[in-house]
Amino acid sequence: MSQQIINTNKGTADSLKTGATKINSNFTELYTILANNPIAIPSVANNSGKYLTTNGVTVSWQPFTTPNLATVATSGSYTDLTNKPTIPAAYSSTSINALSDVNTATNVPTNGQPLVWNSVSSNWIPGSVILDSLSTLSDVTITSPSPGQVLKYNGVAWINDADSTSGGAGVGTVTNVSVISLNGFAGTVATSSSTPAITITTSITGMLKGNGTAISAATSGTDYAPGTGALTTGIIKSTTTTGALTIAVAGTDYQSPIGTITGLVKGNGANALTAAVAGTDYQSAQSVTGIVKSSGTTRSAAVAGTDYQAPVSATGILKSSGVSGNVSAAIAGTDYQAPISLTTNGSSGQATFSNNTLNIPQYTALAARNSTNATTASLANNAAGNITITGWKSYMLLSIQTSVAAWVTVYTSSAARTADASRTITTDPTPGSGVIAEVITTSASTQIFSPAVFGFNDEESPSTDIQVKVVNRSGSTAAITITMKLVQLEV
Secondary structure, eight states: OOOOOOOOOTTTOOOHHHHHHHHHHHHHHHHHHHHHSOOOOOOOTTOTTOEEEEOSSOEEEEOOOOOOGGGSOSSSOGGGOSSOOOOOSSOOHHHHHTSTTBOOSSSOOOTTOOEEEETTTTEEEEOOSSOSOGGGSTTEEOOSOOTTEEEEEOSSSEEEEEGGGSOOTTOOOOOOOOOOOBTTBEEEEESTTSSOEEEEEOOOOSSEEEOSSOEEEOOBTTTBOOOOOOOOSSOEEEOTTTOOEEEOOBTTTBOOOOOOOOSOEEEOSSSOEEEOOBTTTBOOOOOOOSSEEEOSSOEEEOOBTTTBOOOOOOOSSEEEOSSSOOEEEOOBTTTBOOOOEEEOOSSSSOOEEETTEEEOOOOOSOOOEEEEEEEOOOBOTTOEEEEEEEOOSEEEEEEEEESSSEEEEEESSHHHHHHTTTOOTTSOOOTTSSEEEEEEOSSSEEEEEEEEEEEEOOSSSOOSEEEEEEEEOSSSOBOOEEEEEEEEOOO
16 A cells, blocks of 8 residues: 555645544554564674674674685685685785785775675775764765754765755654544644654544534434344334334234135234124125115115105105105195295385285385584594494495594494504505595585495494594694485495
8 A cells, every 4th residue: 555645735635534544544554564574673782893684584683704714715716715704804915815806906905894896897895895884985974963864965975964954845844743622533642743643532432423524422213223132033113213123013013914714804903804704794695686774784675665765656845754754745835835925015114924925015215315423532633533423334425524624534344444544644545445435624614425435334243333534634623523424225
């Protein structure tokens, strides 16, 4: 797996959960490699002057070996030697120089130098394979090193310098790392100013759920069905509110298995089914013809005139005997009211009935016009007062007279008058609002309606009351008398 890099760019930065997942992935890979390939580094104590070497399995300290010069030939090639020893501290250079592939005349060795192969000149020369320090390299200059510095190339040589001044891309210094507790997560940071180790934790226990932003504890029975122990075998039912599972009860939660039943089936009200009994649970099949009657348990042919009305041949209005149910022709004047003849006798009074004759008086004259009035309480100028004038349920309004200058409005009901109370004098009433008529006078005067206005009382129980609103426009306080001339249209 490649290294997982946490995106810290503003606007597209990884969420806390995504970042923690990448950290865990990196650590998991490292721990897996180290666990499968452990490296045991031996102690450096008492191993001065030795070098580390491995046999492919373990790492150990080994001393430099001093060869027996007696085994070194005086002629031939150094590469012919079965052992290629490190040159000891004291040796005879003439014996080494005698070898054709060793060049120590041009490159005079110093005390303790080993021979190394020079691939350019194709011979062995004195050199340095194991270094005591970086400063022994010809192109490395170490000056007063301090912890945290790195080796960098300045164009001439490799020098030690602070990491923050190296200029390398992506190189920086960690000054402080902290973890914010958010969305159900918390965390701790070890070594926050150098090599931070972040541990992500949560205080939520049990099953977790996420809403796309944060995590919280999942609710058993709402977010998931709770675990159940081993249940006995059978049909399982779930509790609607908690989601808990239990064994369903046959006959209560579901229909019990039904044995082999033939014929009609009946239920006992407890979800059990049995075979129905003919004549008890249902009517047995019968071959009765005609109209059928039931005794409560069986059926038989009904008897005409006893169980039902036999066909009737009578004409006109029929009557029943009430006992046998027989029907016969009814007698006018005995079994029912014979047709009534109407007469219009007289010009007034009440209708009368005699034998089969109804006498209805005939009115030959129409009602005369009448005047009716009412007076308001004392009203200040521009103040409004309500009055009720006695008239008829419906009427023709011929004129309205005011005792002083006034604004007068006539209504179909008291509710209509209340609803119209806030309307101004310059605003026309809304059609259908219950306003029958209104006049505005500048003095004591009479306003004639031409043509006459149809008026009526529209209360839930119609009466002879006429509801009126009066506004004083005389310029001073006054009690105003309103007189209406009417023609009755309804009794």
